[in-house]
Amino acid sequence: MHFKNLFSHFLGTVLLSTSVKSYLSAKSLPKMDFESITAKNNEARSFNSPASAKIAIDNVRVFNGHDIGPATTVVIDGAIIGDNTTGAKQINAKWATLIPGLIDSHCHPSNITHLQDLSRFGVTTCFTMACFETQMCKSLKGHTGLADILTTTAPASASGSAHGIITAMIDPSLLIHNDSQVPA
Numbered sequence: 070m071h072f073k074n075l076f077s078h079f080l081g082t083v084l085l086s087t088s089v090k091s092y093l094s095a096k097s098l099p100k101m102d103f104e105s106i107t108a109k110n111n112e113a114r115s116f117n118s119p120a121s122a123k124i125a126i127d128n129v130r131v132f133n134g135h136d137i138g139p140a141t142t143v144v145i146d147g148a149i150i151g152d153n154t155t156g157a158k159q160i161n162a163k164w165a166t167l168i169p170g171l172i173d174s175h176c177h178p179s180n181i182t183h184l185q186d187l188s189r190f191g192v193t194t195c196f197t198m199a200c201f202e203t204q205m206c207k208s209l210k211g212h213t214g215l216a217d218i219l220t221t222t223a224p225a226s227a228s229g230s231a232h233g234i235i236t237a238m239i240d241p242s243l244l245i246h247n248d249s250q251v252p253a
């Protein structure tokens with residue numbers, strides 16, 4: 070099972086099961102090759118180019134935060150959103166609804182496919198709520214046209230807790246054993 074799936078699976082399980090700790094100890098986390106994933110992610114950056122084509126989306130209903138309006142045309146020209154259709158590539162939205170990009174406040178992407186999936190589902194910003202490998206997390210940032218990633222560092226986990234078991238599989242030194250370690 071992949072790291073990302075493993076995490077969502079665990080987080081769901083934590084809420085449902087009291088036997089989560091024995092379940093987790095019985096499994097061992099598959100080792101991720103952070104180095105090659107990081108290299109591949111960084112390499113992918115050079116394939117991206119800023120969207121340059123001017124696009125006119127026809128027959129689209131815009132959600133403005135309160136209401137969904139009647140069908141209209143929205144023109145996207147680089148950083149400018151307007152209504153000047155001259156020279157634009159036309160796309161017929163067929164009365165689909167245009168909404169602002171979604172924010173996923175808890176995700177664990179590790180590669181470009183995950184960023185593409187997020188983007189495809191309309192997520193333009195996502196917060197990774199735990200990062201155990203700084204370089205890998207950084208390698209997911211700044212990919213033009215894909216979801217924007219904001220990342221934390223490793224979470225504080227107590228030894229023996231559900232998250233503590235996951236953390237210890239990665240790096241036992243990340244665990245907090247007593248109050249005196251909390252400030253650090």
Ligand SMILES: *[C@@H]1O[C@H](CO)[C@@H](O)[C@H](O)[C@H]1NC(C)=O
Pocket residue numbers: 153154155156
């Ligand atoms: C619309 O865009 C075209 C091409 O960029 C430009 O020449 C024209 O002046 C624009 N029209 C208006 C009303 O701004």
Ligand SMILES: *[C@@H]1O[C@H](CO)[C@@H](O)[C@H](O)[C@H]1NC(C)=O
Pocket residue numbers: 071073109180181182183
């Ligand atoms: C990313 O990881 C998924 C497994 O979660 C895998 O299916 C996919 O091929 C990977 N993508 C890349 C670009 O390595």
Ligand SMILES: *[C@@H]1O[C@H](CO)[C@@H](O)[C@H](O)[C@H]1NC(C)=O
Pocket residue numbers: 246247249250
């Ligand atoms: C806290 O835990 C650490 C790591 O196990 C240990 O080195 C340290 O002595 C402990 N401190 C106290 C006050 O128990």
